Amino acid sequence: MLILAGGVGVIARDRPGVPALLAAHLGLLAAYICCLLVAAKWNGARWLGWAHPLLAMTVIFTLYTACGRLGMAAMPWRADAMLSRIDCALFAGINPTFFIQRWQTPPRVEFFAFFYGLFIPYINLSLILGALGRPPLERDQFLTGWVFTYCISYLGYLFLPSAGPGVLFASHYATPLHGGLFYALVLRGVQSTGGLFGAFPSLHAGSSLYLCLFDLKTNRLRGMTYLPIVIMIYGATIMLRYHYVIDLLVGTAISASCVHFGRVVFLRWARGRREAGLTALPGGQDNVLPDLPDAGRGDIAAVLPKH
């Protein structure tokens, strides 16, 4: 992803704002390569167990802003008009962002802003607990799928830059949104990350759904606890005019497939390490790899041995 973003930056280096972003990406790439070299040198070190998730999270979160800005600066087009047309097509000619205007009262905006704001604590808490509280194999499957969710979504940020319906139709809405404290906090948060970019696909939807789906598979109570919040985050992205419906649908598809994809890719990688004579995970943790049986079906011979 870093190399791809660097390539985009190089190609579009003449566009305003791109050189600085290119330099930032190349710097990030260089730092990442250094970290990988260090990790390769101390392949068996125990600290890799926690350094590896930390590195993945740092790179992914840095790319969140960097890719969105780069896409906006490097691409000569905006995908907003196309995304809005898809939304209209999905709802038989009705644009959902205008359709819901009648319900966008200040209390409701404030209510949804609260859930929109919950996204940040939710993903951070999930990542901390996901990285520290899981068995090593499960942790790395979790992180692999999560990284895939973000990386695939960043392709949209890079190549289909969009700012969301709130920007595209800013002058078309009957009234601007009004809320209270939480809405003000959300607005301030958006401004602090440099404004609106990277609407397609929705990582608010994709990332939160990925965390929830993974939890539903591995820690059902936690998944069920957050499912209503994830649904409210979905609603909030539309209510606060940050996303098109198609952003949510694509974000959902990406995250749902990455839960499975991350597991398969990770286990293949771990087996590859084992075949190469290394431990399954860097740091030598958890060498027992699951055999991936069909869900709910086991091998009876293995359970009741023929003694």
Added chain:
Amino acid sequence: MLAAATLRLFFRNIEVLGDVPPATGPVLLVANHANSLVDPLLPLITLKRRITLTAKNVLKKDPLLALLSWGLGSIPFHRKEDIGKGADPRLNVESMRRCRQTLAHGGALCIFPEGISHSDLQLRLFHVGAARIAVDYVRKDHNPGNLKIVPIGLLYTDKSRFRSEACVCYGEPLDMEIWAAEHPHLAAEDLTAELRSRIEKLIITYQDRREMLILNSARDVVLTEARIPQALGGTRPPTTEFFRTLRNLQYGYRALESLHPAEVRALGDRAREYHRELRHLGIEAAEVYLPLNVFSAVLFLLRELELVFIGFPLALWGVINHLLPWLLVRQIARRLSTDTDHWATNVVYPSFVVFPLFYALQLVAAWIFLSPLWAALYTLALPYTGVYAILYHERAGSAWRRARTFVYFLFHAAMQKRLADEGRAILAGVETLAAMLPRV
């Protein structure tokens, strides 16, 4: 669907093992009978085909069971021991004919040859009815579709406990065409013995109570692997691991009991004593190895408090909406249960009626008194929060127990060390004895 939903709530996990019988063709399912009327439900929900059940006719005295029996189209059998209760064994001729007819139409028939649910340590004597149906099907009907008899082992980790686990083991099917060719006399007694032997291999039986206590105590220690216990709420080891460990221990125990009786007895007594002590302290075997460091404690608190606080409104809503039907079901189960193998049945079957009835009342009220949006939300939230409340209650209980153990060990570090050392010593003893097993 209702049965599947209810059973999957009663049991935390239901695992299916072995090759599930084909979806078409005549199949006779024969299973052990350990958990009353829950037993027939397990094949019913794990097989993707319609199953005709057989039942003792006296069940029809209960109006609810009579209705259920009629709904499921079950075939009644009259047992000799029920003659005084209105059974007429002469009517079994017609029942046998109906069974064969079901098979001839390519159906699946489920029979429990023991004839009665029980909590014995071993299988009871098998009635010959199941074998006779199969034999008659070959002899009188000429085996249309080639009947397969599938032995089923039904295993429960703790059959009367809500949120325990169950395993449905489908054994290798017995092909009646092949069996008939090998047994030209078609003796139902021979087939009965064969079926009994096949089912016995799928379940775990005990020689005596002492063996059961020793093996179950040792199993708890072995399953810990003397490792730091898993974080609460994470992926649990498969239920099959529980039975596999038990089975392996039993094999070793029986093989070594005669070869090294003193060592086996000493280790068995030690495991039992250890188990007794842990139970007295209210500590689970795995929690003996709890790490007592600040980092683990903070992580534990963060993880559990997060769920306790954020999940509380959901759980509370679930409790409020399900408390009344749950209390009613529990009251019914308490009144009706006279044995451990009644409890699950007396919870599961009344739930089929009580919960849908309450749901219907609640939803009608919601759609009358609330706006459509809130009523729709209420409709969605009702089953969701019900399941949530169960999981929350379970988790809160585990978290409380673990926290209590942590605090106990914090003030009794020497006790933790002694228990951990003893656990490791028993584990080492099991491994030492395993090394003495004669090579096959």
